[in-house]
Amino acid sequence: MHAFPYGTTYGATAAPTRVAVPPSLALPAIEAAFTRQLHPYWPRLQEKTRTWLLEKRLMPADKVEEYADGLCYTDLMAGYYIGAPDDVLQAIADYSAWFFVWDDRHDRYIVHHRTDAWDELRRTLHAALDSPRAHRHHDDPxxxxxxxxxxxLYAFLSGNWNARFARHFHAVIEAYDREVRNRIGGVxxxxEEYLELRRLTFAHRIWTDLLEPSAGCELPERVRKNPAFRRAALMSQEFAAWYNDLCSLPKEIxxxxxxxxxxxLIAHEGLTLEQAVDEVRRRVEKSISEFLEAERDALRFADGLADGTVRGKALSVAVQACVSNMRNWFSSVYWFHHESGRYMVDSWDDRSAPPYVNNEAAGGK
Structure with a gap:
């Protein structure tokens, strides 16, 4: 049974249940002002992504049975891309689940110092991104x-959008490679280096790109590069990355x-653990207030796009949908971190080895 925050709004898929949020991680601004929603396709989404993980052999059957639903990967996407057509949301959710599995494999390769295996995977992922049809039956799941x-995902919009998505994800793969080198070298x-790297490893641009097929509209460059639109998108992603850091700190230490x-902050600014937690929390809270300001400007920009033409009206509606979903990202990320078994480190037998990961397949014992 999934837990949902009391009094929030989502599809008629589950009864609301209060989630206990630790005081150190509680954000009253999110709980009060960012109403949670859940795409009505969510129950089917959860079922189909679970099946997809099995069919693609991305997780062993026993891991899928015991952990897949509790990891809440589909909940995260179903709380973000509200209004997306079902097939778009399904493709996004499967890609997101893949991303988490990839992140776990990446971590295990580092833990077991399998740099040769990582280099081969990195090379092949780049190739699969450019030629997905040629890699659908690759030996590596x-x-x-x-x-x-x-x-x-490439089937929904134009070749230009596909090329942009690929360019952004190629950069993510390379950022993951930098993480391999840093971790193995103890660097x-x-x-500032971390903030720049984090925007890539968290795939800020990817999740923002996916707002477009969800809205059924490929946004022109003048819209995507509008300062208010870009600022709102960045703050929604920065919030997610920094809140993830706040929640992940015990697991990652x-x-x-x-x-x-x-x-x-501890290593380079001389902060204590307590001071570092306070500083990360301060940045999290600042990202919320900065988003609210950017959101107002972005919605005014969207209104201005309705210039009396059919194209202008459609573009205005699409931008409003994108900005609305940027807002949804806050509540979806927030509750995900308190519902997902991915962050329940205290319940693991080994705090450094997630129980939902196939450690042996990645070279462990």
Whole structure:
């Protein structure tokens, strides 16, 4: 049974239940002002993504049975891309689930110092991103899974959007490679280096790109580069990345991670753990207030696009939908971190080895 915050709004898929949020992680601004929604397709989405993980051999059957629903990967996407056509949301959710599995494989390769295996995977993922059809039946389920999910995403908009998405994800793969080198070398990036790297490893541009097929409209460059629109998009993603850092800090310290804003603050700014937590929380709260300001400007910009033409009206509606979903990202990310078994480190037998990961397949014992 999934837990949902009391009094929020979502599809008629579950009864609301209060989630206990630790005081150190509670954000009253989110709970009060960011109403949670859930796409009505969610129950089917959860079922189909679970089946997809099995069919693509991305998780062993026993792991899927025991952990897939509790990890809440589909909940995260169903709370974000409200209004997306069902097939678009399904492709996004499968890609998102793939992303989490990839992130876990990446972590295990680092833990077991399998740099050769990582280099081969990195090379092949780049190739699959450019030619998904040629890699759908690749021997490595991770490569085949990317090819399948990305190939479906490429069907919704134009070749220009596909090229932009691919360009953005190529940069994410390379950023993951930098994380491999940093972690194996024990290098903690400076705060500024980390913030730049984090925008890539969290795939800020990817999740923003996916707002467009969800709205059924490819946005022209003049819209995507509008300062208010870009600022609102950035703040929604920064919130997610920094809140993730806040919630992940115990897990990542236990796993000898070097990539966390709190860890960079401790290593390079001389902060204590308590001070670092306070600083990360301050940045999280600032991202909320900055988003609210940018959101107002972005919605005014959207209104101005309705110039009396059919195209102008359609563009205005699409931008409003994108900005609305940027807002949804706040509540979806927030509750995901308190519902997902991915962050319940205290319940794991080994705080450095997630129970939902196939450790042996990644070279462990």
């Amino acid at each position: 991770l490569v085949a899974g990317l090819a399948d999910s990305v190939g479906r 903690v990036p400076t705060v 236990a796993g000898d991670e070097v990539h966390n804003l709190g860890i960079s």
